[in-house]
Amino acid sequence: MSQSTPWFAVRQALSKKQVTTLTLLSFLLPILLWSLVSYVPFLWHPKVEIIEPGSISWLKPGMLVDRAVFAEQTQLAAEQQTAAPQGLRANPIYLPAPHEVAIAFYTAFTTEPTRSSEQWLHESLWHSIQVIFWGFSLSSLLGVPLGILCGTYVAFSRLQEPFIEFFRYLPAPAFGALAVAILGIHDGPKIAIIFIGTFFQQVLVIANTTRKLDVALLEAALTLGAKKLQLLFRVVIPGILPDLYRDQRILLGWAWTYLIVAELIGTSSGITWFITQQARYKNFDNVYAAIIMIGIIGVVCDILLARLGKRLFPWEKEQVKG
Amino acid sequence: MTAIELPSYLEKSAAVSARFEKLKQREVILEVKQLGKQFDSQQGLVTALRDINFKTHRREFVCVIGPSGCGKSTLIRILAGLEAPSSGEVLLDNKPVFEPGPDRGMVFQGYTLFPWLNVKQNVMFGLEMQGYTKATAESEALNWIELVGLERFADAYPHQLSGGMKQRVAIARALANKPRILLMDEPFGALDAQTRSKMQANLIEIWRNIDITVLFITHDLDEAIYLADRILVLKANPGEVEELIEVSVPRPRHSSQVISPEFLATKKRLEELIHPPGPEDDTDDLHMIRMTHVGDDVEIME
Ligand SMILES: Nc1ncnc2c1ncn2[C@@H]1O[C@H](COP(=O)(O)OP(=O)(O)OP(=O)(O)O)[C@@H](O)[C@H]1O
Ligand SMILES: [Mg+2]
Numbered sequence: 001m002s003q004s005t006p007w008f009a010v011r012q013a014l015s016k017k018q019v020t021t022l023t024l025l026s027f028l029l030p031i032l033l034w035s036l037v038s039y040v041p042f043l044w045h046p047k048v049e050i051i052e053p054g055s056i057s058w059l060k061p062g063m064l065v066d067r068a069v070f071a072e073q074t075q076l077a078a079e080q081q082t083a084a085p086q087g088l089r090a091n092p093i094y095l096p097a098p099h100e101v102a103i104a105f106y107t108a109f110t111t112e113p114t115r116s117s118e119q120w121l122h123e124s125l126w127h128s129i130q131v132i133f134w135g136f137s138l139s140s141l142l143g144v145p146l147g148i149l150c151g152t153y154v155a156f157s158r159l160q161e162p163f164i165e166f167f168r169y170l171p172a173p174a175f176g177a178l179a180v181a182i183l184g185i186h187d188g189p190k191i192a193i194i195f196i197g198t199f200f201q202q203v204l205v206i207a208n209t210t211r212k213l214d215v216a217l218l219e220a221a222l223t224l225g226a227k228k229l230q231l232l233f234r235v236v237i238p239g240i241l242p243d244l245y246r247d248q249r250i251l252l253g254w255a256w257t258y259l260i261v262a263e264l265i266g267t268s269s270g271i272t273w274f275i276t277q278q279a280r281y282k283n284f285d286n287v288y289a290a291i292i293m294i295g296i297i298g299v300v301c302d303i304l305l306a307r308l309g310k311r312l313f314p315w316e317k318e319q320v321k322g
Numbered sequence: 323m324t325a326i327e328l329p330s331y332l333e334k335s336a337a338v339s340a341r342f343e344k345l346k347q348r349e350v351i352l353e354v355k356q357l358g359k360q361f362d363s364q365q366g367l368v369t370a371l372r373d374i375n376f377k378t379h380r381r382e383f384v385c386v387i388g389p390s391g392c393g394k395s396t397l398i399r400i401l402a403g404l405e406a407p408s409s410g411e412v413l414l415d416n417k418p419v420f421e422p423g424p425d426r427g428m429v430f431q432g433y434t435l436f437p438w439l440n441v442k443q444n445v446m447f448g449l450e451m452q453g454y455t456k457a458t459a460e461s462e463a464l465n466w467i468e469l470v471g472l473e474r475f476a477d478a479y480p481h482q483l484s485g486g487m488k489q490r491v492a493i494a495r496a497l498a499n500k501p502r503i504l505l506m507d508e509p510f511g512a513l514d515a516q517t518r519s520k521m522q523a524n525l526i527e528i529w530r531n532i533d534i535t536v537l538f539i540t541h542d543l544d545e546a547i548y549l550a551d552r553i554l555v556l557k558a559n560p561g562e563v564e565e566l567i568e569v570s571v572p573r574p575r576h577s578s579q580v581i582s583p584e585f586l587a588t589k590k591r592l593e594e595l596i597h598p599p600g601p602e603d604d605t606d607d608l609h610m611i612r613m614t615h616v617g618d619d620v621e622i623m624e
Contacts, residue, residue, distance in 0.1 A: 220434035223402050224448035224499060225424030234447070238438045315437050315479040 031098060038097035041089050048087040055082035064090060096285040101292070104285035108274075121274055125293065128259060128270035131187060135194025135262070136255045140248065143202035148244075150203060151210020152236050161207065164200050172197035172258055176265040185266035193265060197258035202251050209243045210236060242313040249305050256298055329583050331591040334570040342568055345551060348379040350416075351535045352401065352503050357410035359396050369560035370396045374410070376554055376566060378503070383529060383536045385550035387543065389596060393561030394539045395431075398507045401537065402428045414502060424448055427496030431508040433488045435480040441467060441491050442476040448499040466494040469528060486510075486517040490524065497528070503535045510545070519577060522548055526575060543592045547585055548575055555595045564595050 005015045014022070037044050048070040053059035056073045065073075070087055077084040091097075096104075108121045119127065150157040172193050179189030213236060221235045263272035271290055278286040310316075334342070357374040360367050370393040378384050386394050399405040401412055403422040412419040414426065422428075435444050442463050449459035467476055470490040480488055489509050496504055510518045522545060529536055540546050546553050550569050557564040570584040579585050 214434075216430060216432055216434045217436060219402075219404050219422070220428070220430065220436075221447070221451075222404065222422035223424075223426065223428040223505075224495065225422075225451040226447075227451070230451055234451075235436070239436070241438065313438075315440075315481060 035098055038091060038095070045089040045091055047090045047092055049090040050085060050087045052086035054085035055080070056085050059085050064093060093282055094284050096288060100285040101288045104283070104289040105292070108286050108289050119273075121290070124269075124271050124274045125297070128263065128272070128294075129297070131190045131262065131270060132194060132252075132255055132259055134187075135191045135258075136198060136252055138191065139195045139198040139202055139255070140251075143199045144206055144244070144248075147203045147206025148210050148232075148237065148240070150207035151213075151240075152232055157207060160203065164203050168200035168204065173261045173265075176261075180266045187269070189265050190262040190269070193262035194255050194258050197262075198251055198255045201254065202247075205247050205251065206244060209247055210240050212243070213239045242309070242316045245305075245309050245312065249302060249309075252305075253298065253302070256294070259294075328587045328590060331567065331570060331584075331587040333584075333587070334568070335572060338570055338572050341573070342551075345379050345382055348381065350377045351380050351382075351414065352378045352537070353413040353416070354401070355411050355413065357397070357400065357412065358408050359393065359400060359405070360408045371400075371407075372560040372562050374556075374561070374563055376563065378535055378537060380535055381529075381533060383538065383549055383551045384554060385546035385552075386537065386539045386554045386556060387541060387546050387592065387596065388556030388561065388564075389558045390541065392556045392558035394541075394556060395507055397556075397561070398428075398505050398537065398539055401503075402426055402505055424452060424499040425502045427499055427501035427504045429489065429492045429496050429504070429506045429509045431511050433480070433485070433492070435488055435491055435495070437480050440477050440479050441472060441483070444480070444491055445495045445498050448495060452499065463494075463498055466498045467491075469497075469531075470494045470524070484517075485513050486521055489513070489521065493525070493528070497532070497534065501534070503537060506536065506538045508539050508541065511540070518545070523577070525549065530574075543589055543596070544580060546592070547571060547588050548577070548580070553588075553592065555592065557595075567591065 005012070005018060007014070007018065046067060047064045048067055050059045050061055050063045050065065050070075053061065055077050059065070059073065065087075067089070070085070074084050111121075113120060146156075146160065150160050175196055176189065176193060179192040183189045183192055217239055218231060218235055221231055226234060259270070260272050260275075263270045264276075268276060271294060275287055275290050278284075278290070354374050354376050357371060358369070359371040360369050374397065376384075386397065388394055396405065400407050401419070403419050403426065406420075419426070436447065439447065442460065445463035445466055446456075446459040449462055450456070454462070464473075464476065467473055470493055472487060472490055472494070475483060475487065480491070483491065492509070493504075510521050513521060525536075526549060528534075536549075538546075538549060540549075547569055548571075553567045553569060555564040555567065556562065567588065569588055571579055571582065571588065572584070
């Protein structure tokens with residue numbers, strides 16, 4: 001292809017190469033920004049890491065102090081004609097450099113837990129995935145059929161939706177203490193929080209998706225002799241399936257956002273336990289590594305589901321990504 | 323100005339008259355009695371249809387024409403059972419119609435194939451609803467697909483078909499149920515002229531070969547004359563039967579008949595009915611608006 005596709009054309013598809021470039025850039029740009037801030041001194045580096053305390057007794061090697069404080073102490077030492085402290089400009093401890101996080105990405109998995117009762121990182125992650133899985137599955141088991149019923153039969157919608165509409169405004173974490181009281185301190189309340197966070201939205205979203213089914217398809221089915229339940233099972237459900245699948249993918253993303261809150265309830269567990277623990281030790285490289293892992297799991301999951309969706313629904317037209 | 327002398331649209335050859343005599347002897351499939359429909363809309367009560375009466379006989383092809391908004395779709399939706407009449411009744415084989423059913427097939431103006439089913443499965447849909455086994459439904463469906471000439475596309479999904487092909491599948495799907503009457507609401511309205519005339523010929527061919535009565539809505543006069551035995555002309559506000567015309571154009575029909583005297587006479591009559599020459603009808607005094615400026619040099623070039 002010699003003819004190049006323009007980069008900016010309203011709602012026009014780009015070439016494969018352009019798409020790949022942009023996808024890479026979308027990750028490379030934030031990493032580049034992060035690298036600049038981390039490696040190019042004087043861009044930010046608001047702290048000074050002490051190498052040699054000199055005559056200032058309260059400074060210790062490895063300590064991070066504000067640049068202003070460091071300047072003050074240097075000045076003080078100069079005035080008293082004692083040894084000046086030595087230091088290098090540094091970023092705050094909560095912003096580790098990319099390579100530190102990259103190393104942590106590896107070492108987090110290989111570091112033995114400090115106490116034998118604690119979990120390895122991969123065990124923590126697996127635990128989190130299970131909590132999400134059960135919370136989301138239970139929610140879907142009830143929420144999907146209920147949503148479809150609400151979208152199909154006005155009676156259901158009138159009976160269910162006003163209460164659900166009210167309930168979805170209640171923040172799921174508010175039920176944490178209650179969930180612990182009822183379900184104990186282990187995984188029960190965590191799954192419950194994910195459930196509460198997902199279920200009510202799910203019913204409403206899926207009811208709306210169901211209502212968007214073209215009435216003409218239902219009318220066509222009626223004139224072909226379809227009756228009551230046939231309409232539901234042979235027209236409504238297959239008709240909304242691709243959209244329902246898309247909704248489920250989005251809802252699964254929401255379920256992940258409830259994970260951290262859910263895991264703090266009762267005994268802290270899973271990836272959240274790892275993150276809070278590492279933050280307490282000020283191992284922020286590990287904290288970032290863990291957060292990025294959650295992101296990677298989420299994205300990989302979504303990509304796999306999207307691929308599967310294309311297989312499952314061959315009649316869906318390709319959509320240009322808006 | 324002297325127009326070409328046309329015969330009256332009422333004048334028929336002996337053969338055509340005999341055909342109508344025979345048609346009227348046939349059993350009545352659909353009877354509409356004093357049908358009325360009012361909608362309770364925000365603008366208040368809207369009368370869409372008033373006092374509609376007509377009958378269709380077995381294997382007759384009836385077209386319904388009328389200005390936009392005169393209630394054609396409303397009428398056909400009531401016949402299909404998708405809408406309830408406000409007054410009057412619809413009888414199919416002398417039994418009143420209350421709800422949609424497979425005895426009345428419908429082809430809509432929009433595309434209503436089920437996108438998740440391929441062509442064959444779409445045509446099988448109605449048969450499966452009737453409780454036929456998959457195997458029977460499949461072989462039956464393939465026959466109908468062949469009839470509309472889409473054997474090669476039996477496994478294609480609707481989004482892979484052209485508009486004309488989609489409507490042919492919709493016809494096959496409706497006919498597969500062996501309905502007593504086929505209701506069609508501007509089925510070719512969205513197609514280009516060429517596809518449209520092919521579809522018309524195709525439909526006539528199907529109609530000639532099977533035992534089916536057709537009620538066909540259109541706003542295209544040529545289409546109505548080409549297809550119909552009789553044309554039901556509705557007038558607007560409220561929708562009432564203006565006239566029921568027996569088309570004098572002999573069968574078998576051919577597209578070259580559009581310039582035959584019978585065709586032109588019927589068309590003239592329809593035009594009079596649809597666009598009655600009113601007192602403010604001086605369309606010749608249309609204001610001319612200059613849309614482009616033609617540079618003088620262009621004129622000079624001449
Ligand atoms: N559901 C409805 N509620 C209120 N008014 C309606 C409804 N359906 C149709 N109407 C009104 O009834 C009249 C007839 O509508 P209809 O769709 O039957 O016309 P039509 O002859 O099919 O028009 P077109 O040629 O544009 O398809 C219109 O005035 C329309 O506004
Ligand atoms: Mg209409």
